[in-house]
Amino acid sequence: MRLRALLRTDGLGLRLLGGEDELDRAVRGVMTTDLRDPSRYLTGGELVLTGLAWRHGPADSEPFVRILAAAGVAALAAGEAELGAVPEDLVAACAQHRLPLLAVNESVAFATITEHVVRRVSGERAGDLAAVVDRHRRLMTAGPAGGGPEVVLDLLGSDLDLRAWVLSPTGRRVAGPRGLAPLPHETAAQLAADGLAAVRAGRRRPVRTSVGGEAYALFPIRSAPSGTPRGPAIADWLLAVRADASDWPEERLDLLDGVTQLIAVERDRRDAARTVRRRLAGEVLELVQSGAAPAEIAARLRVAVPVLLPGLGAAPHWQVVVATADGAGGGQAARALLEEILVAPDAPGPEVADRIAVARLGEEAVALVPLPAVAADGAPTGDDAAGQGPEGLVAEELLDTVRLPLSAGLGDGDRITLGVSAVVHSAEGLRGALEEARHARRVAAARPGSVCAAGHQELASHVLLLPFVPDDVRRAFTARLLDPLRDYDRRHRAELVPTLEAFLDSDGSWTRCAARLHLHVNTLRYRVGRIEQLTGRDLSRLEDKLDFFLALRMS
Numbered sequence: 001m002r003l004r005a006l007l008r009t010d011g012l013g014l015r016l017l018g019g020e021d022e023l024d025r026a027v028r029g030v031m032t033t034d035l036r037d038p039s040r041y042l043t044g045g046e047l048v049l050t051g052l053a054w055r056h057g058p059a060d061s062e063p064f065v066r067i068l069a070a071a072g073v074a075a076l077a078a079g080e081a082e083l084g085a086v087p088e089d090l091v092a093a094c095a096q097h098r099l100p101l102l103a104v105n106e107s108v109a110f111a112t113i114t115e116h117v118v119r120r121v122s123g124e125r126a127g128d129l130a131a132v133v134d135r136h137r138r139l140m141t142a143g144p145a146g147g148g149p150e151v152v153l154d155l156l157g158s159d160l161d162l163r164a165w166v167l168s169p170t171g172r173r174v175a176g177p178r179g180l181a182p183l184p185h186e187t188a189a190q191l192a193a194d195g196l197a198a199v200r201a202g203r204r205r206p207v208r209t210s211v212g213g214e215a216y217a218l219f220p221i222r223s224a225p226s227g228t229p230r231g232p233a234i235a236d237w238l239l240a241v242r243a244d245a246s247d248w249p250e251e252r253l254d255l256l257d258g259v260t261q262l263i264a265v266e267r268d269r270r271d272a273a274r275t276v277r278r279r280l281a282g283e284v285l286e287l288v289q290s291g292a293a294p295a296e297i298a299a300r301l302r303v304a305v306p307v308l309l310p311g312l313g314a315a316p317h318w319q320v321v322v323a324t325a326d327g328a329g330g331g332q333a334a335r336a337l338l339e340e341i342l343v344a345p346d347a348p349g350p351e352v353a354d355r356i357a358v359a360r361l362g363e364e365a366v367a368l369v370p371l372p373a374v375a376a377d378g379a380p381t382g383d384d385a386a387g388q389g390p391e392g393l394v395a396e397e398l399l400d401t402v403r404l405p406l407s408a409g410l411g412d413g414d415r416i417t418l419g420v421s422a423v424v425h426s427a428e429g430l431r432g433a434l435e436e437a438r439h440a441r442r443v444a445a446a447r448p449g450s451v452c453a454a455g456h457q458e459l460a461s462h463v464l465l466l467p468f469v470p471d472d473v474r475r476a477f478t479a480r481l482l483d484p485l486r487d488y489d490r491r492h493r494a495e496l497v498p499t500l501e502a503f504l505d506s507d508g509s510w511t512r513c514a515a516r517l518h519l520h521v522n523t524l525r526y527r528v529g530r531i532e533q534l535t536g537r538d539l540s541r542l543e544d545k546l547d548f549f550l551a552l553r554m555s
Helices: 003-007 058-071 088-096 110-142 149-160 185-201 250-273 275-290 294-308 330-341 395-399 403-409 427-445 471-492 496-505 510-517 521-535 542-554
Strands: 014-018 029-032 046-050 075-079 101-104 163-167 173-175 207-211 214-221 237-242 317-326 358-361 364-371 415-420 451-455
Touching: 003 014, 014 088, 029 110, 046 110, 058 088, 088 101, 149 163, 149 173, 149 250, 163 185, 185 207, 185 214, 185 237, 185 403, 214 250, 237 250, 250 275, 275 294, 275 358, 275 364, 275 427, 294 427, 317 330, 317 427, 330 358, 330 364, 330 415, 364 427, 395 415, 395 451, 403 451, 415 427, 427 451, 471 496, 471 521, 471 542, 496 510, 496 521, 496 542, 510 521
Parallel strands: 029 046, 046 075, 075 101, 415 451
Antiparallel strands: 014 101, 163 173, 163 237, 207 214, 214 237, 317 364, 317 415, 358 364
């Protein structure tokens, strides 16, 4: 809005004292201050309101006005309540620095003027940006010519002076304003955690939070491709705006909601582009799981590799990663999150995640991860994958940077667990790698915590060494744990051993195990209590779960 229009507004009690030639200046904001030097809070274009408490004498006026003029403010409005009239030394200083000066009648509160300016300025900016965003929406929905989320974020910066970033649920920066330094990952991870926690708690948008002394407004980007059910909230992207949204008008909030819908279109397009990769990975894994001949698996891999890893000249090595999201959206959430977990947190843009192929096998998400090349020291080359060390993906390192946001987004009893296999060098090893990753995930599920991982290294002490345990040791170990249950089953037909197997396979989940056995949960609790009574073990303890797991594997 222009100063001229502000002066003409009835009810604001403004009177021009100087600067008639500057009334076409644009007012882009408003600020109230009685500081001697408010320059740190000024960005230019403000109408500065002051009660003159900073003025102790005529010599104070010129330095104050000089600071305002250097900051590029639109005008100064001085209240008459304190001194009864605006001092002549202030009028002279404003004339010297060509700064328009307004007097505010003592009957008008500064809050009235502030509210009017904010409403007018926000409405004008939102209207201008809404038109631009609408044009961009048509471009993006028509094809990639729109330029992606960065164009929309640049518009927010240029038209509304808002700095905004699109973040994945793990805190990875998907998009940000061009020309600005990216958010530190620690900040992005905390913002993602705050956003997911707010969605889980059902808080209304925008979510207001503060990280490192900066205020942010968070808007979830809900993605729902046409004709499909809406995905789990824990897998959503997030729009993080560096601003205090506590006094934003409804028009601006609606505009930001429109921006999130626009970005959701782009995510849906990229999600659809992964369909072929997901399908190919699923076909290979179905063959592996069904025990198909290695030659058939190798033939399918030859077809899949150019899509899964474009530009690869030689046959890759492989790792298998298995994940579940128990109670947090099931297989759909597990697949979306695993696609993010497998990307390095500092890898920019959504295209990096597009190179990760994750299939959904029931409630499991299974990633067939190609390692494109191996250096002389055995380390895979390239840095697009997270948690990648000399032996490929390292389970615990995958979670180092994502545990905070994902834990915040999980409800009580919800869990994300994953297991990582060792590197295999041919199709013949994939079946073993899949089973190895599944065993590792079960080990992770036996641990406390809502986000847990285990790798193949942790299986070396039991699963992979079981064949080398002496027969007499195996028999003594299994007899001590399982014979009391077998004897009880023979006498009472209680099926305690099958119940124990199902309970461990369900990762100790009462509801999943009861559903699997077609039992009431109370019946299951009775059986587990009987198992604990007969063996003297506690199935809520990790050590006892592992002992039972080993005994069943060796029996």
